[in-house]
Amino acid sequence: MAVLNNKVCLLLAEDNTLSRAVVKTLTNAGADVTSLAILEVTEKAWQVGLLDSSARPPKIDVIINDCIPRSGGAVGTATLKDYRSVIEASYVRTYLALKYGIQALRASGGGAFINVTSADGVYGAANAAPRCSAANGIMQLTRATAIECAATEDNVRVNALLVGDIIQSDQLKYAPGHVSPNDVAEAVAHLAADAAVYITGLLMHVDNGGGLAL
Amino acid sequence: MNATLEQASSAASLVGKIALITGATSTYGIGRVSARAMAMAGAFVYVTSRDPQRGAAVVAEIEADGGKSAFLRLDVTIEEEWAAATDQVRKQFGRLDILVNNAGNLVNGPIEDMPLEDVRYMVRLNMEGPFLGMTYAWPLMKDSGGVIMDINSTGGQGGSFGSSAYGGSKGGMLGTTKAAAIDGRQYGIRAISIHPGGTWTPGMERVTGLTEEQYKRGIREKRSIPLLRPAESADVAAAVVYFASDEARNVNGIEYNIDGGSSAG
Numbered sequence: 344m345a346v347l348n349n350k351v352c353l354l355l356a357e358d359n360t361l362s363r364a365v366v367k368t369l370t371n372a373g374a375d376v377t378s379l380a381i382l383e384v385t386e387k388a389w390q391v392g393l394l395d396s397s398a399r400p401p402k403i404d405v406i407i408n409d410c411i412p413r414s415g416g417a418v419g420t421a422t423l424k425d426y427r428s429v430i431e432a433s434y435v436r437t438y439l440a441l442k443y444g445i446q447a448l449r450a451s452g453g454g455a456f457i458n459v460t461s462a463d464g465v466y467g468a469a470n471a472a473p474r475c476s477a478a479n480g481i482m483q484l485t486r487a488t489a490i491e492c493a494a495t496e497d498n499v500r501v502n503a504l505l506v507g508d509i510i511q512s513d514q515l516k517y518a519p520g521h522v523s524p525n526d527v528a529e530a531v532a533h534l535a536a537d538a539a540v541y542i543t544g545l546l547m548h549v550d551n552g553g554g555l556a557l
Numbered sequence: 558m559n560a561t562l563e564q565a566s567s568a569a570s571l572v573g574k575i576a577l578i579t580g581a582t583s584t585y586g587i588g589r590v591s592a593r594a595m596a597m598a599g600a601f602v603y604v605t606s607r608d609p610q611r612g613a614a615v616v617a618e619i620e621a622d623g624g625k626s627a628f629l630r631l632d633v634t635i636e637e638e639w640a641a642a643t644d645q646v647r648k649q650f651g652r653l654d655i656l657v658n659n660a661g662n663l664v665n666g667p668i669e670d671m672p673l674e675d676v677r678y679m680v681r682l683n684m685e686g687p688f689l690g691m692t693y694a695w696p697l698m699k700d701s702g703g704v705i706m707d708i709n710s711t712g713g714q715g716g717s718f719g720s721s722a723y724g725g726s727k728g729g730m731l732g733t734t735k736a737a738a739i740d741g742r743q744y745g746i747r748a749i750s751i752h753p754g755g756t757w758t759p760g761m762e763r764v765t766g767l768t769e770e771q772y773k774r775g776i777r778e779k780r781s782i783p784l785l786r787p788a789e790s791a792d793v794a795a796a797v798v799y800f801a802s803d804e805a806r807n808v809n810g811i812e813y814n815i816d817g818g819s820s821a822g
Binding site for chain 1 (some may be wrong): 558559560564565567568569570631632692735738739740743747783784785788789792795798804805806807810811813814815816817818819820821822
């Protein structure tokens with residue numbers, strides 16, 4: 344298991360099976376995890392939430408942002424309102440999380456920012472045009488931010504996990520494209536640890552080979 | 558900052574696992590450091606290379622770390638040597654959990670000057686070697702599953718000046734890794750492609766003819782890597798330990814870059 348002794352982790356997520364698995368795995372690895380759900384997609388909400396609020400830890404080593412977009416529907420069926428709502432809640436929200444998150448990490452002397460988004464941004468999927476758009480946008484935001492951070496030598500690393508369909512199952516063998524919440528949590532711990540200090544701008548699939556041909 | 562050997566070895570637990578790694582005897586190379594990290598994480602590690610003398614030194618080093626390992630002579634381009642090495646593994650353990658195809662080399666030069674013989678050399682070493690490794694590891698992995706890690710390069714994903722023979726062969730290697738990821742599904746065999754960018758290793762020292770300080774200064778001055786410093790072998794070893802472990806059990810067929818952001822922009 345990754346070693347995260349005394350690392351302060353901020354999890355930007357609502358309560359769900361994935362966020363519970365992440366909290367458990369990081370805590371077991373020795374980290375101190377705080378969860379924060381900022382629902383409003385405004386500059387003010389994120390500035391206050393990540394920089395000014397007493398709800399956030401004073402020093403932050405790792406920020407994990409759950410930004411797996413909702414599917415949003417099929418092209419031809421989804422309305423512009425549906426599309427905008429998915430993009431706003433995932434892509435635009437992630438822009439704000441990065442903008443203020445990297446400032447919080449810089450103020451702590453550096454750290455790791457991990458976006459957890461969908462592998463549908465790479466491969467495409469049926470009935471999920473808004474998700475595919477948002478996830479691919481988040482991939483490029485991740486890369487752009489990683490490059491900007493590297494250029495300033497601020498010790499902030501920015502990476503993304505591209506996850507498959509998250510399935511809670513008792514079966515040991517998962518189908519291609521399916522992963523468990525624990526699988527994602529282990530990958531979060533891997534990228535959060537100091538062993539991954541050289542890794543930045545990485546888009547790492549955690550999808551049990553889902554995008555490979557059959 | 559780069560990962561340390563201790564950090565790499567603590568990336569995951571490999572207790573009870575049997576590993577074989579090729580090209581594992583260069584002093585501070587990716588293979589040797591990965592072998593040490595896997596052994597420190599609890600695996601039994603077959604250290605292999607063409608050089609028994611240096612192999613014995615690596616085994617001694619691993620034993621001094623408190624790990625378990627044995628040396629097997631293995632030129633990855635020779636099929637008979639794969640047969641003999643994997644026979645040894647079969648006799649001793651009856652299975653193999655982890656194969657790291659690390660042995661490699663680089664020839665560099667513009668395509669118009671590249672001798673066909675050099676292209677064939679790269680094919681033998683960087684494509685046939687890993688292919689043979691998979692072929693001979695397969696029967697030892699089929700019953701209980703396993704992980705194959707191919708140490709590729711960012712050169713296998715995108716072109717750079719003078720990389721026709723090397724990059725071409727690494728691109729071919731990537732195709733084999735992806736195919737193995739698919740062919741292995743039914744047996745619980747995973748295949749992972751690991752792509753270091755500029756990494757300070759004895760191989761890099763030989764190819765560039767630079768000192769470590771000169772190499773690092775060049776990266777900083779040319780801003781050729783976003784993080785402005787090269788990877789080190791332990792950064793790669795950390796990935797090897799992680800992907801070899803059960804913690805990465807549902808990660809398969811991926812390209813994992815250790816390139817300080819080079820592939821991001």
